[in-house]
Amino acid sequence: MLTRRSMLATMGAVVFSRNVLAAPAAASIPLWPAEPPGGGGPSDPMTINAWGAITNIAIPSITAYTPAHPNGDAVLVAAGGGYKRIEEGQEALPAVSWLNDRNITAFVLRYRLPGEGWTDGPLAPLQDAQRAIRLIRGNAKSFRIDPKRLGVLGFSAGGHLFGLASARSTFASYPATDKIDALSARPDFAALIYPVITLEPPYDHTSTRRIFVGDHPSPEMSATWSVQTYVGSDCPPMFLVQAENDPVSNPVNTLIMQAACERAGVPVELHRLVSGGHGFAMGKKGMPSGEWPDFFATWLQKTVRT
Numbered sequence: 559m560l561t562r563r564s565m566l567a568t569m570g571a572v573v574f575s576r577n578v579l580a581a582p583a584a585a586s587i588p589l590w591p592a593e594p595p596g597g598g599g600p601s602d603p604m605t606i607n608a609w610g611a612i613t614n615i616a617i618p619s620i621t622a623y624t625p626a627h628p629n630g631d632a633v634l635v636a637a638g639g640g641y642k643r644i645e646e647g648q649e650a651l652p653a654v655s656w657l658n659d660r661n662i663t664a665f666v667l668r669y670r671l672p673g674e675g676w677t678d679g680p681l682a683p684l685q686d687a688q689r690a691i692r693l694i695r696g697n698a699k700s701f702r703i704d705p706k707r708l709g710v711l712g713f714s715a716g717g718h719l720f721g722l723a724s725a726r727s728t729f730a731s732y733p734a735t736d737k738i739d740a741l742s743a744r745p746d747f748a749a750l751i752y753p754v755i756t757l758e759p760p761y762d763h764t765s766t767r768r769i770f771v772g773d774h775p776s777p778e779m780s781a782t783w784s785v786q787t788y789v790g791s792d793c794p795p796m797f798l799v800q801a802e803n804d805p806v807s808n809p810v811n812t813l814i815m816q817a818a819c820e821r822a823g824v825p826v827e828l829h830r831l832v833s834g835g836h837g838f839a840m841g842k843k844g845m846p847s848g849e850w851p852d853f854f855a856t857w858l859q860k861t862v863r864t
Contacts, residue, residue: 586621589689594618594670595732596678610647611639612668618686620693621666622701623654629661631862632703634690634745636667638714638752638837640765641683644668645837649713652840656851657711662858663703665694669719672769678732680770680783685732687723688743696738707862709747709794713839714807715766717753721785721815724748725793747861749797749854752804752836755811756784764807789818795825797857799850801834825861829853 600614620634635657637649644650650666657664667690670682678685691708698705712720727744734740757767758780767775770783781787796819800812812828819826834847841848 586619587693589618589620589686589693591735594676594682595685595735596676596682598675598677599670600674606646609645610651611643611645613643613671614674615644615668615670617668618670618689619668620690621668623658623664623666624702625658625661625663627661628663628702630702630704630707631662631858632665632694632698632701632708633657633662633749634665634667634687634694634708634710634720636669636687636710636712636716636719638712638716641671641715641769642673642765643671644716645713648837649716649839653711653713656840660855663701665690667716681731683719684722684726684729687719688727688731689739691723691727691743691745692738692741695741707746709749709858709862710745711749711751712753713751714837715754717750718755718766718785720745720748721750721753721755722783722788724796725785725788725790727792729788744792745794747795747797747858748793749799749857750812750815751799751850752801752807752838753785753798753811753815754807755786755815757781758784761808761810761814786814786818789815789822789824791822791824793819793822793824795861796827797854797861798826798828799831799853800828801831801836801838801847803833804836806836827853827857 599616602614604614606612635650635653637645639645654664669686670676672680676682695705710720754764754766771779798812816828831846838847
């Protein structure tokens with residue numbers, strides 16, 4: 559049966575250019591067996607601009623990228639974009655290439671954007687993140703991965719999303735839909751790159767804060783959507799990266815997250831780069847921003863395989 563959502567999935571106004579990193583052929587899997595929790599969503603077709611940024615996401619999904627010789631490790635990737643768009647071409651696909659080059663199976667999450675008419679608003683992306691982790695874990699054999707070596711890698715707003723998913727893995731953000739939802743939504747490790755962590759002043763001058771809690775939120779609302787509020791001993795090991803000259807997410811964000819992890823007894827490693835600004839993705843070789851992938855590779859080796 560041809561539904562509105564299936565039509566939107568096939569008739570999206572897609573624009574590609576040479577700026578978008580090419581990725582290997584992959585399988586895209588809808589997260590939900592029917593309409594996402596709460597309903598609503600965009601009525602326009604999905605669009606991808608010249609830089610690979612996606613909007614009008616009517617069908618949240620994961621796309622699997624399997625290397626030639628998978629080692630059993632798996633990483634779910636969420637690009638940023640201030641919850642106004644998803645910077646898949648600039649952030650997620652470079653991460654996929656890096657992970658696949660190291661025989662790590664990668665999954666890219668296309669999560670719902672709260673401002674695109676979803677009834678559950680800011681809860682919608684967290685629902686998608688939890689469902690994606692469970693869906694990958696429930697199909698681990700098919701993906702040729704170890705379900706106990708499944709981590710997340712989030713950039714900017716994607717870092718905020720995966721911070722919440724890591725710290726609130728036991729939170730029932732949606733009613734169970736099938737047996738997949740009985741599985742754990744806790745990642746085994748998490749890497750948050752120039753993430754938004756807090757929505758509380760004075761570090762709240764972000765699109766994430768405006769979209770999640772509006773222009774004049776109460777202190778309670780700001781705390782509700784701040785990652786550090788929920789960090790406890792069950793939070794997975796954390797790898798954090800941020801440039802000291804980040805003009806979008808105040809560099810204090812990763813310090814706040816580091817302190818929250820240390821208070822809770824959660825293993826945490828923070829790398830502060832002397833420069834790089836915001837949105838440097840996998841970094842630029844020869845520059846401070848190009849250093850962090852090597853740090854990440856070392857951290858993965860000692861965190862995932864020990």
